[in-house]
Amino acid sequence: MTYAIDRLFEEVAYVAYHLHWSLEEILDLEHPLRQRFVEEIASINRRLAEEAQ
Secondary structure: OOOOHHHHHHHHHHHHHHHOOOHHHHHOOOHHHHHHHHHHHHHHHHHHHHHHO
């Protein structure tokens, strides 16, 4: 199964923005691990947004 290129760009941009990792570092991650980082970053962002209210 191939992974949609648009989704890959979204994940890479999201992780790079929040963790300041290089493109190479992010692309070296296996898909499940990269996806886990995306989920964890989103969880942190949600928690911070809720606390700010």
